[in-house]
Amino acid sequence: xxxxxxxxxxxxxxxxxxxxxxxxxxxxxxxxxxxxxxxxxxxxxxxxxxxxxxxxxxxxxxxxxxxxxxxxxxxxxxxxxxxxxxxxxxxxxxxxxxxxxxxxxxxxxxxxxxxxxxxxxxxxxxxxxxxxxxxxxxxxxxxxxxxxxxxxxxxxxxxxxxxxxxxxxxxxxxxxxxxxxxxxxxxxxxxxxxxxxxxxxxxxxxxxxxxxxxxxxxxxxxxxxxxxxxxxxxxxxxxxxxxxxxxxxxxxxxxxxxxxxxxxxxxxxxxxxxxxxxxxxxxxxxxxxxxxxxxxxxxxxxx
Amino acid sequence: xxxxxxxxxxxxxxxxxxxxxxxxxxxxxxxxxxxxxxxxxxxxxxxxxxxxxxxxxxxxxxxxxxxxxxxxxxxxxxxxxxxxxxxxxxxxxxxxxxxxxxxxxxxxxxxxxxxxxxxxxxxxxxxxxxxxxxxxxxxxxxxxxxxxxxxxxxxxxxxxxxxxxxxxxxxxxxxxxxxxxxxxxxxxxxxxxxxxxxxxxxxxxxxxxxxxxxxxxxxxxxxxxxxxxxxxxxxxxxxxxxxxxxxxxxxxxxxxxxxxxxxxxxxxxxxxxxxxxxxxxxxxxxxxxxxxxxxxxxxxxxxxxxxxxxxxxxxxxxxxxxxxxxxxxxxxxxxxxxxxxxxxxxxxxxxxxxxxxxxxxxxxxxxxxxxxxxxxxxxxxxxxxxxxxxxxxxxxxxxxx
Numbered sequence: 001x002x003x004x005x006x007x008x009x010x011x012x013x014x015x016x017x018x019x020x021x022x023x024x025x026x027x028x029x030x031x032x033x034x035x036x037x038x039x040x041x042x043x044x045x046x047x048x049x050x051x052x053x054x055x056x057x058x059x060x061x062x063x064x065x066x067x068x069x070x071x072x073x074x075x076x077x078x079x080x081x082x083x084x085x086x087x088x089x090x091x092x093x094x095x096x097x098x099x100x101x102x103x104x105x106x107x108x109x110x111x112x113x114x115x116x117x118x119x120x121x122x123x124x125x126x127x128x129x130x131x132x133x134x135x136x137x138x139x140x141x142x143x144x145x146x147x148x149x150x151x152x153x154x155x156x157x158x159x160x161x162x163x164x165x166x167x168x169x170x171x172x173x174x175x176x177x178x179x180x181x182x183x184x185x186x187x188x189x190x191x192x193x194x195x196x197x198x199x200x201x202x203x204x205x206x207x208x209x210x211x212x213x214x215x216x217x218x219x220x221x222x223x224x225x226x227x228x229x230x231x232x233x234x235x236x237x238x239x240x241x242x243x244x245x246x247x248x249x250x251x252x253x254x255x256x257x258x259x260x261x262x263x264x265x266x267x268x269x270x271x272x273x274x275x276x277x278x279x280x281x282x283x284x285x286x287x288x289x290x291x292x293x294x295x296x297x298x299x300x301x302x303x
Numbered sequence: 304x305x306x307x308x309x310x311x312x313x314x315x316x317x318x319x320x321x322x323x324x325x326x327x328x329x330x331x332x333x334x335x336x337x338x339x340x341x342x343x344x345x346x347x348x349x350x351x352x353x354x355x356x357x358x359x360x361x362x363x364x365x366x367x368x369x370x371x372x373x374x375x376x377x378x379x380x381x382x383x384x385x386x387x388x389x390x391x392x393x394x395x396x397x398x399x400x401x402x403x404x405x406x407x408x409x410x411x412x413x414x415x416x417x418x419x420x421x422x423x424x425x426x427x428x429x430x431x432x433x434x435x436x437x438x439x440x441x442x443x444x445x446x447x448x449x450x451x452x453x454x455x456x457x458x459x460x461x462x463x464x465x466x467x468x469x470x471x472x473x474x475x476x477x478x479x480x481x482x483x484x485x486x487x488x489x490x491x492x493x494x495x496x497x498x499x500x501x502x503x504x505x506x507x508x509x510x511x512x513x514x515x516x517x518x519x520x521x522x523x524x525x526x527x528x529x530x531x532x533x534x535x536x537x538x539x540x541x542x543x544x545x546x547x548x549x550x551x552x553x554x555x556x557x558x559x560x561x562x563x564x565x566x567x568x569x570x571x572x573x574x575x576x577x578x579x580x581x582x583x584x585x586x587x588x589x590x591x592x593x594x595x596x597x598x599x600x601x602x603x604x605x606x607x608x609x610x611x612x613x614x615x616x617x618x619x620x621x622x623x624x625x626x627x628x629x630x631x632x633x634x635x636x637x638x639x640x641x642x643x644x645x646x647x648x649x650x651x652x653x654x655x656x657x658x659x660x661x662x663x664x665x666x667x668x669x670x671x672x673x674x675x676x677x678x679x680x681x682x683x684x685x686x687x688x689x690x691x692x693x694x695x696x697x698x699x700x701x702x703x704x
Contacts (some may be wrong), residue, residue: 010531127341128556128585222529223560228382232526267532273522
């Protein structure tokens with residue numbers, strides 16, 4: 001029972017991380033039907049920036065107050081950086097292709113992904129790099145056998161408000177409404193006076209913002225970064241988005257958590273080497289019976 | 304036949320032989336290693352070692368001028384070696400009539416791809432780093448090994464590094480000697496990693512009556528980013544040692560971190576695939592202190608004496624940094640290549656291949672050694688290393704009996 005609880009904690013913490021990245025995929029898909037393959041690599045660049053900042057500030061040896069201030073600053077910088085980069089990516093690469101056939105931006109996204117990976121390689125080299133251990137690995141539950149560390153707490157503290165904030169934003173603000181409208185029908189939205197390109201730009205920026213947050217959390221809790229991390233995490237995040245129903249926000253969150261749990265419980269009860277097979281096996285099964293994903297809406301009629 | 308065609312035919316029969324005759328004093332040697340991806344530091348060091356061997360000989364062996372080409376068997380997208388790239392490298396070497404010797408590979412899995420190709424071309428292949436026993440030793444690998452790598456029936460593959468049937472065994476012996484009796488074994492499910500972990504496992508089973516217990520053995524997904532669930536499961540079994548058959552590239556560093564993250568206080572032992580600075584960089588020096596035990600198929604650079612010691616000193620002078628563990632093996636491969644050409648005395652792949660296999664009592668940087676009938680080195684000495692102050696530190700000699 002204890003182990004089961006422990007694996008639930010493990011699964012939830014990695015799952016919410018996948019969820020944060022998955023939101024970036026799902027938002028962009030929801031609005032322009034583009035699978036932005038470069039999203040995972042954007043996340044990687046964010047993590048590299050976080051590593052640079054944390055090392056420059058010497059947070060590893062800073063006191064508790066300094067560490068908290070430093071981490072907050074790192075979050076702010078990385079989130080803004082990823083948001084701007086994602087926005088720029090849309091402005092430079094995807095916007096000129098807005099009316100091109102669907103495959104064109106898709107292939108461009110793969111290209112951008114390689115460009116980002118190349119930049120990462122030049123920036124930090126090819127080997128796995130240790131991310132300094134800023135947050136203590138102490139068990140917050142005292143001497144209990146069950147471990148819930150400060151790192152686990154950080155994940156919850158950052159991801160839950162971000163997701164809640166995003167949900168509120170999309171549901172209740174004017175821009176959120178414009179996003180939903182654009183997702184539903186871009187032409188009609190434009191006729192109604194919505195600046196569709198601006199709305200799409202914001203969507204990219206928000207997706208980037210969350211990827212930036214995810215990248216800092218990743219560095220602080222997993223403690224290894226490499227230029228390939230974007231590919232693997234991106235793959236899981238994309239799977240989470242599809243599992244939850246691509247284009248659906250709560251779906252992406254749910255999908256991420258499901259994947260995290262399948263990985264941790266699968267490792268415990270089935271075997272570590274089967275975890276990836278389990279994740280994708282479940283995905284296939286689900287898509288057979290529910291092609292639109294867990295929470296996805298029934299396929300819209302597109303004229 | 305018009306005049307132009309006549310001229311062309313004349314050129315083919317009269318001039319062309321002279322052109323190639325001039326080239327016949329040049330022998331090309333290629334190497335194939337993962338030159339992109341996270342093994343790059345290690346393979347840089349190996350290639351530097353090979354280059355130094357050729358430089359010291361003045362790019363000459365006998366009457367031949369040596370040319371060297373450094374091929375990459377990895378892709379940036381994969382981040383490590385791929386079968387396609389390795390096969391393409393072997394094909395490229397075979398098609399180029401000047402190429403006489405193929406130095407490589409780094410990964411045992413890659414050698415499985417290129418060995419049969421090069422074997423049919425009678426090309427001598429020298430590896431500084433492959434340690435899967437099945438590549439050379441009958442009965443020590445899988446069914447059909449090593450014959451399936453030798454379609455021509457001749458032996459064309461030699462290695463200057465001891466194979467894992469020795470390393471796996473001495474690792475288990477070392478664990479017992481250190482009193483680490485409860486062991487959980489992990490491997491990366493690759494040829495090298497799983498191979499050595501299985502050998503460790505078999506030896507541990509033999510040592511059962513002396514108290515060595517294997518609590519479990521699992522393969523990991525080397526593409527995974529973190530292993531906390533796995534470590535949570537292992538922690539419940541209470542091991543004193545985790546043995547990982549794998550490399551830096553297959554997440555050895557992350558395993559150590561996640562072991563600590565779930566509060567599992569045990570030692571971590573891994574083979575020579577982790578004996579590189581990149582392992583310390585990726586795992587974090589503090590995490591390895593007094594925890595990591597790394598075996599290596601030979602002496603660490605700072606313990607080399609004689610010609611090996613001189614190599615390390617020259618390397619530091621030339622490149623301004625310490626050589627990685629495999630650099631000296633690269634250097635030795637270069638030396639062996641030159642010796643094979645010298646012994647053969649002619650530019651002929653099969654003659655050079657046969658000459659390479661006759662090398663006995665070779666006085667090289669690794670000491671005095673020979674190739675046995677399978678093409679294996681007769682060296683058996685291994686070292687056990689720890690990490691102190693962020694550096695590999697020699698701890699003990701292994702397998703000296």
